[in-house]
Amino acid sequence: MPYDNLxxxxxxxxLTAIGFKELLTPTDVDEFMAEExxxxxxxxxxxxxxxxxxxxxxxxxxxxxxxxxHRLATVFAGQDVEAVAQARGYFSDYxxxxxxxxxxxxxxxxxxxxxxxxxxxxAVEVANDLVKALQEHCAPAT
Amino acid sequence: MGxxxxxxxxxxxxxxxxxxxxxxxxxxxxxxxxxxxxxLLDADEHADGEDGRSKEEFIRRAAExxxxxxxxxxxxxxxxxxxxxxxxxxxx
Numbered sequence: 001m002p003y004d005n006l007x008x009x010x011x012x013x014x015l016t017a018i019g020f021k022e023l024l025t026p027t028d029v030d031e032f033m034a035e036e037x038x039x040x041x042x043x044x045x046x047x048x049x050x051x052x053x054x055x056x057x058x059x060x061x062x063x064x065x066x067x068x069x070h071r072l073a074t075v076f077a078g079q080d081v082e083a084v085a086q087a088r089g090y091f092s093d094y095x096x097x098x099x100x101x102x103x104x105x106x107x108x109x110x111x112x113x114x115x116x117x118x119x120x121x122x123a124v125e126v127a128n129d130l131v132k133a134l135q136e137h138c139a140p141a142t
Numbered sequence: 143m144g145x146x147x148x149x150x151x152x153x154x155x156x157x158x159x160x161x162x163x164x165x166x167x168x169x170x171x172x173x174x175x176x177x178x179x180x181x182l183l184d185a186d187e188h189a190d191g192e193d194g195r196s197k198e199e200f201i202r203r204a205a206e207x208x209x210x211x212x213x214x215x216x217x218x219x220x221x222x223x224x225x226x227x228x229x230x231x232x233x234x
Contacts, residue, residue, distance in 0.1 A: 048155060051155065093207070094207050094208060095207060095208040095209055095210045095211070097157075097208050112207075114207065114208040115157065115208070116156075116157035116205075116208060116228075116229040116230045117230055118230075119155060119156050119157060119230060120156050120228060120230055121230070
């Protein structure tokens with residue numbers, strides 16, 4: 001059963017405030033994923049404080065350090081159920097977990113951070129891991 | 143900001159590897175761990191040698207990608223548990 005939106009809205013805004021587009025329907029997801037050129041980061045947001053409480057600040061810190069993907073989007077597990085299911089179809093080799101993060105380059109999944117690599121870590125640790133992936137996959141060619 | 147249930151122990155909400163005495167291992171999200179039992183949610187289970195994979199191979203794969211749940215909830219007697227480890231701490 002979804003949580004009350006009053007509880008969830010601030011968690012949504014932690015990501016939308018830093019440039020993430022909310023994908024609320026399967027169509028939203030497919031339209032976002034249809035743009036394959038460049039890099040995109042899709043974050044599966046979650047209420048769970050055990051992991052998501054560090055995931056969102058971790059993402060924010062990572063994007064402050066850069067390099068940043070061309071496009072940022074998020075779906076919310078347990079809330080926007082159909083959108084999340086559609087999104088997971090784009091990284092179906094990975095078992096469902098939330099929060100999680102998927103980084104795509106030219107439409108191909110190049111990095112995935114499952115929940116167990118987030119939970120129990122600090123925001124800085126989450127950020128450091130994500131920055132490594134961003135540097136590898138999103139840095140402009142020199 | 144999020145939800146917390148700190149009365150369930152320090153591993154509440156954390157994905158753990160529960161290695162049992164004998165040939166079985168479980169990976170799932172710890173709901174509660176106490177002197178009597180370990181309760182996991184969304185857990186996978188593997189027996190040493192099942193599908194041609196050792197316990198160690200199963201754990202390594204779980205650490206890479208996560209697990210597909212076989213059980214919504216599983217209760218493991220604490221007396222049969224050999225060790226409990228965070229999946230995130232397993233080297234990949």
